[in-house]
Amino acid sequence: MASYGPAQASPDQQSKGKVIVVCSASGGMGRSSVTLNLAALAARQSVKVDVIDGDLQFGDLALSLNLRPSLSIEEAAERKDVSNIREYCIAHESGLQLLAAPSRPEFADLVSPEFVTSVLEELSRDSGAVILETQAGLNEDNLQFMELADSIIVVASTGMAAIKNTKLMIETIKALGMKEKVIVVVNKCTDLP
Numbered sequence: 001m002a003s004y005g006p007a008q009a010s011p012d013q014q015s016k017g018k019v020i021v022v023c024s025a026s027g028g029m030g031r032s033s034v035t036l037n038l039a040a041l042a043a044r045q046s047v048k049v050d051v052i053d054g055d056l057q058f059g060d061l062a063l064s065l066n067l068r069p070s071l072s073i074e075e076a077a078e079r080k081d082v083s084n085i086r087e088y089c090i091a092h093e094s095g096l097q098l099l100a101a102p103s104r105p106e107f108a109d110l111v112s113p114e115f116v117t118s119v120l121e122e123l124s125r126d127s128g129a130v131i132l133e134t135q136a137g138l139n140e141d142n143l144q145f146m147e148l149a150d151s152i153i154v155v156a157s158t159g160m161a162a163i164k165n166t167k168l169m170i171e172t173i174k175a176l177g178m179k180e181k182v183i184v185v186v187n188k189c190t191d192l193p
Helices: 031-044 073-079 105-110 113-124 140-148 160-175
Strands: 018-023 049-054 097-099 129-134 151-156 182-186
Touching: 018 031, 018 113, 018 140, 031 049, 031 129, 031 151, 049 113, 073 105, 073 113, 113 129, 113 140, 129 140, 151 160, 160 182
Parallel strands: 018 129, 018 151, 049 097, 049 129, 151 182
Antiparallel strands: none
16 A cells, blocks of 8 residues: 655756645535636746646546547557647647546556556656645545645535535545645635625
């Protein structure tokens, strides 16, 4: 079983772009909106930003950006082509580069978490930021990506079940020694008491 404690950054890693993981305890919280707005804001501030749609079965970031990629992370994984990963990305007018999710849910199994980790490391070499949107929930893959992250954005909404599940997610992340990385974003909140 993998270890999920805080990783120490080597001097080489300190010069790399920031890796940000955007996650949520369940679906419908607004991960895609937070991911894309954060990426667009960074690009507007002249930060070279790459976005990876890590919701490999049902990722919709390309759809949200009105993009129709001819290649995705699936083709890169099939070819084991990490060194040319930028050729699989598609540019958006905002300035961000997107590595899209596979076009069909059954292709998700072709993309291993180790491949996504290699892609994260490769893209962070010459980016200001790499933002990875995960699928909902806590699973081995998401935990592995969180371990690599400089920041973990946990997206929540104000529903009772959403708050309960987000609390459990944060408690689990804390128990795994990654509490200092967590930023909570409460989405779909129009009025605070």
